[in-house]
Amino acid sequence: MSGFCIKPRGSGGGGGGTKCGRWNPTTEQVKVLTDLFRSGLRTPSTDQIQKISSQLSFYGKIESKNVFYWFQNHKARERQKRRRVLVDERNEIHREDKVATAKHFGEINQVSEPERVVETLQLFPLNSFSELESEKLRFFAKEGKENTSFSYSFGADMNHPPLDLRLSFL
Amino acid sequence: MSGFCIKPRGSGGGGGGTKCGRWNPTTEQVKVLTDLFRSGLRTPSTDQIQKISSQLSFYGKIESKNVFYWFQNHKARERQKRRRVLVDERNEIHREDKVATAKHFGEINQVSEPERVVETLQLFPLNSFSELESEKLRFFAKEGKENTSFSYSFGADMNHPPLDLRLSFL
DNA sequence: GCAAATTAATGATTTATTCAAG
DNA sequence: CTTGAATAAATCATTAATTTGC
Numbered sequence: 301m302s303g304f305c306i307k308p309r310g311s312g313g314g315g316g317g318t319k320c321g322r323w324n325p326t327t328e329q330v331k332v333l334t335d336l337f338r339s340g341l342r343t344p345s346t347d348q349i350q351k352i353s354s355q356l357s358f359y360g361k362i363e364s365k366n367v368f369y370w371f372q373n374h375k376a377r378e379r380q381k382r383r384r385v386l387v388d389e390r391n392e393i394h395r396e397d398k399v400a401t402a403k404h405f406g407e408i409n410q411v412s413e414p415e416r417v418v419e420t421l422q423l424f425p426l427n428s429f430s431e432l433e434s435e436k437l438r439f440f441a442k443e444g445k446e447n448t449s450f451s452y453s454f455g456a457d458m459n460h461p462p463l464d465l466r467l468s469f470l
Numbered sequence: 471m472s473g474f475c476i477k478p479r480g481s482g483g484g485g486g487g488t489k490c491g492r493w494n495p496t497t498e499q500v501k502v503l504t505d506l507f508r509s510g511l512r513t514p515s516t517d518q519i520q521k522i523s524s525q526l527s528f529y530g531k532i533e534s535k536n537v538f539y540w541f542q543n544h545k546a547r548e549r550q551k552r553r554r555v556l557v558d559e560r561n562e563i564h565r566e567d568k569v570a571t572a573k574h575f576g577e578i579n580q581v582s583e584p585e586r587v588v589e590t591l592q593l594f595p596l597n598s599f600s601e602l603e604s605e606k607l608r609f610f611a612k613e614g615k616e617n618t619s620f621s622y623s624f625g626a627d628m629n630h631p632p633l634d635l636r637l638s639f640l
Numbered sequence: 641g642c643a644a645a646t647t648a649a650t651g652a653t654t655t656a657t658t659c660a661a662g
Numbered sequence: 663c664t665t666g667a668a669t670a671a672a673t674c675a676t677t678a679a680t681t682t683g684c
Binding site: 321322323324325365366369370372373374377 | 649650651652653
């Protein structure tokens with residue numbers, strides 16, 4: 301009966317010799333976990349975690365928390381991956397915001413001049429909405445009680461205007 | 471005159487499939503909106519919506535109603551997400567065994583004197599957790615009952631046992 | 641071929657949010 | 663308004679891949 305994890309880590313010092321520092325899943329374990337994930341399992345319940353762990357223990361040392369962490373990490377990193385792809389697409393396509401992705405393969409209207417009409421936007425009637433909007437938006441026409449001011453400052457990208465949102469809410 | 475959206479085609483009968491019909495927020499816009507949401511804003515007033523929209527128009531085409539809908543949708547979806555989690559929990563566990571939380575694992579660091587009680591770890595039984603873990607994983611500390619059976623079959627490698635995962639999901 | 645050095649993956653922790661009870 | 667519950671995001675840390683010099 302060789303111990304599983306003999307010594308997590310020495311307290312001080314370099315904590316060097318960590319032998320059994322962390323779970324190292326076998327390929328079988330990873331395969332099962334991945335398939336479960338692909339089957340749609342995202343955040344297994346405690347019950348599920350226990351069962352999975354129990355089953356996977358056949359293939360090697362494993363604890364429930366490993367399963368828990370695995371799903372957390374895998375889910376997060378899949379999402380991260382997706383997000384990055386989307387961001388890349390957005391960045392590469394342009395900031396011109398035309399719906400470049402013709403998901404709807406409908407008639408591709410050649411918006412030859414999307415041309416940001418920003419200037420017009422600035423003229424946007426600041427105290428009334430379009431008809432359509434007014435119908436929907438008059439419901440919250442109850443103005444809020446402005447108390448504090450909220451200033452929003454951007455990170456570092458000076459590509460955009462300074463934009464300090466001085467909104468009279470919050 | 472909501473003419474930001476260049477009408478791709480006046481025809482269209484129901485005015486349906488307008489290509490430009492849908493607002494496509496830029497990452498900057500989303501960032502600002504998200505930050506506002508995180509700052510506590512849930513249902514902005516008309517004034518607030520106008521100001522936000524006005525500011526965000528710097529980054530691309532946007533209308534007030536977009537802001538309005540964004541907040542409505544975001545709020546609703548956040549809530550929906552929570553509800554969904556709760557429902558899942560209730561359906562699958564509906565007991566004291568809450569969902570595994572990472573918070574409950576965290577204890578390793580703060581211990582003043584870790585004390586090499588590691589040997590206990592060696593006793594780690596395959597279907598229960600060590601004391602240390604049990605403290606953290608007490609949420610796992612319940613064995614499940616098997617409702618449905620989920621049989622998992624491996625590819626080809628017979629190096630492993632049959633392994634039929636009997637999990638109560640899917 | 642082989643280790644030391646470096647880089648890429650990924651397991652494990654910590655931190656910041658969210659909604660909603662009390 | 664405060665706090666409980668539960669992440670998910672961000673981060674830390676260690677292991678495996680790989681590169682490199684010999």
